[in-house]
Amino acid sequence: MKKKNLIHLLFKSGLFIILMGFLTMTCAFMFGTQNSGDLTWSAFYKQKKNSIDLLFFGNSHLGNGLDLNIVNAKTKSKVYTLYSSGQTLPQTYYNIKEALKYQTPKLIVIETFAISSDTIYYFNEPVSDKNIPLKAKLQSFDSKKLSLVKIEEYRDLYKGEEIIxxxxxxxxxxxxxxxxxxxKGNLAKKMKPNSEYYFGCSNSIWPLSESKIEEYRAKDFGKQEFKISKYQRSYFNKIIELAKDNNIEVLLVTIPYFKEYRKKIDYKSVHNSMIDLALKNNIKYLDLNHIFPDLSYQYFTNEPVGHNQHLSYKGGIVVSNYLSKYINNNYKFKTDNANKSLPEYYLYNKIKRETLNNGDKIIGNLDAINGTKNTKYASTQGKGPIVLDGWIAIEGKSSKFNELFIALVRDNNFIYVSKPNQLKSKNRKDVTKYFNENNNLYDDSGFLINIDSKLLELGRYSLYMVLRNNKGEVLIKDTFKTVEIL
Amino acid sequence: MLFNSIDFAIFFPIVFVIYWIVSGKLKIRNIVVLISSYIFYGWWDWRFLFLIAISTLVDFYVGKKLSITENKITRKKLLFISLAVNLGFLFYFKYTNFFIDTFVESFKLFGKTLEVSTLNIILPVGISFYTFQTLSYTIDIYRKRFKPTDDLIAFSAFVAFFPQLVAGPIERASHLLPQFFKTYKFNYALVKSGLLLMAFGLFKKMVIADRAALYVNEVYNNPSNYEGVETIMATVLFAFQIYCDFSGYSDIAIGAARTMGFDLMKNFDSPYLSKSITEFWRRWHISLSTWFRDYVYIPLGGSRKGEFRTYFNLFLVFLVSGLWHGAAMTFVIWGAIHGIIIVIEKAISKNKERVFRKLNINKENISNRLVFVFINFVIVCFAWVFFRANSFADSKLIVAGFFNNNFDALFGDEIYLIGLQDNEFKLLIFAIIGLVVVERFHRKRSLVKILNQQALLFRWSVYVLIALFIMIFGVYGDNNISEFIYFQF
Structure with missing residues (x-):
């Protein structure tokens, strides 16, 4: 009787623990702060199976450094990034392993800061995942679906106090x-998840300040020689094996470092180590520091001075254009999978798109450039922002759920497309009234945007207004107005 | 090992299962209890296990010798050995530095400075608790009120019984020791009620006490930065912090023991609903106040030696009780305040009754009861200032702060954001109100019984909600695991 009761209790306790485990896992989304890993993985799982051609892996250097919308447009291939802040090579291995369950990419691109950052950060301390703060590590872990890969990663990378x-x-x-x-925000996101065309780029629109440049000049970063540890090599080898087994090519890329920093560290040893790694594994290595050795402060973003500098959007545009060309020249993919819900696809490929197949037509007006009605406007770089004011809508359709963008097109190598959070929505009841509508159709069609002229290269830009409807369809309207940066 | 730690969450289920597997075999069961209790204690610092072992051995053999000798002098000598060893450890580890400090300070009063430094002594966790528990054994045998045991294992398990080892309740040998000679049948209902009590204790500790501590610590660690309402708020919150901290520990201890079939004495009985300090001490830390009553107050003569001697005895007991809590002058003052109020209550009790009768005041109607409860709570809170303050100088600052009238701050936001976020403060207040309501209700009708009468789905929903509530609203993680306040005593 006694044993039976004890077993009864243990059974119920087991059931209770399972129930609690299930509930805590189910409710966990409510309490987490959003991070890059959440965004990239949740949208990744929504991608059509086997639709991605190029998969990018790395840490925030990748997330901030490249604009993959450009790579998508210029390679005409479907590109996706699974970057997460502080991602390390062992995590990259498990991320690739998980990603390959859903996709069959033709090329995997690994940004090398995920390899070098451990050592650069921690000054040649024994390199292991233990050096990485748990919060950063979990960005690439939390949002992955529960699977054997996730369990394997959990057992391999999380020890001791990190387990619970x-x-x-x-x-x-x-x-x-x-x-x-x-x-509230997390609940709302759960109810209305990310759109499947999220690409995970988080390019910054704040260029490095003068004071930070001075700090870089004054700071000592140490000149330790960089070596790739056995620990990292072992995971890199696993990645290469995985790629071979799945007939995938691997490209190593190093996003540019700020030159004031690069010349203070033993960068040669970083570069040589990566070359060595690429040669030994018979893969290509592109060090963008060698292509763009003198990128000015405007190409980097304004963050605390340290080992970890990120490119600004301007840097991202330049580097991504080059990388796209490099990929087109070195890899031959015959695909037409490119994601067509991105404005860059139409802008870089010069595809006019004022009307959709169903007849939906973009309407709107760029009312003012820096308060003027002129069609041509000129400004000296750094002398204040470019302020654009106007409205965009689809004729006869509510503007409530549209996403608005502004594009400044210089040439096929530099197109500035505003970020969704950069553009302020402006109430435009006057537009609704002008069209004699009585159902608030165009009330949400207004926009106002400030663009830092330091983030634009010199030259003349044609201005385009871009709209994406709630189905992810893009419409583009030429304003026939220009801005010149002198 | 802390009750609110992952270590205990792993330790307890393992011990529980092993305990019930071997529970039919008394000797083995007691060995399991003893080993697990020593692991529990040694988890903190294994070296101090020797102190427990020495106390255990001394009292075990003193008890045996006392039972076989009738010679009064020998019996006194044996009792002295037990007192000397147990109180010797207690005095050395707890009071040496206090007496050195007091000694040096007293010389300063005469303008002389002594170059004596204090010793680097670590206070063993729970030493005051197990010392008093084991002393009750020898004293009761000396008084021939209890027969000693021949079973060293059972006695050792009684002294070191892990649920109540470090912070009580302080059990009497006559109540707890015989339970080590009984085998228990697995009682599902009892285990369930024990687990629920443990969950309630964790709620008190993690949701209320540790959250209130964030506010209280900020004010009491920086008393010169706060005044008026802030210090009053901090003191009221400390009253709930210490109650939830200590009674939470007792609940977990009683609950854990109950799951193994043991019955530990009740330690708290809604003390803040007391209408006098005398009643407060019948409801607060009951195991300690009854210990002092039986082993200090009554041997001093209790109330048998005249009015003034009674007052003196009462005052002395509370003075000693203050010193028992901590080796600092602030604890002595705390004890003295309680002692003085109790003496006053005792002295005026007859006249008070007469006045009430003459003025036709019904003490039992709700409004009058509320007034008495409020007055009593104010006195208790005032005394807590000295208990919590880091020094006597700090306590003076806090008390002075009470009289800086800034009640307008109650209508601002800042007062609610000291050490806490806005929503945390609201939760704290709701949790305290909820606690008072639940305890009040539970006194009249057992909530566990009511719960047991409900449908399975409802019961399980309640269990899950309790666990989720603690998991979400508890204060833990990021090095936030805090010890129970009474561990230091």
């Missing part, structure tokens, strides 16, 4: 309960 908080994000993030806005 890793597997139970609710326990790790429980103290966020007091931030009700966060909870």
């Amino acid at each position: 908080p890793t597997i139970f994000p609710l326990i790790r993030n429980h103290s966020n309960w007091a931030d009700l806005d966060l909870l």
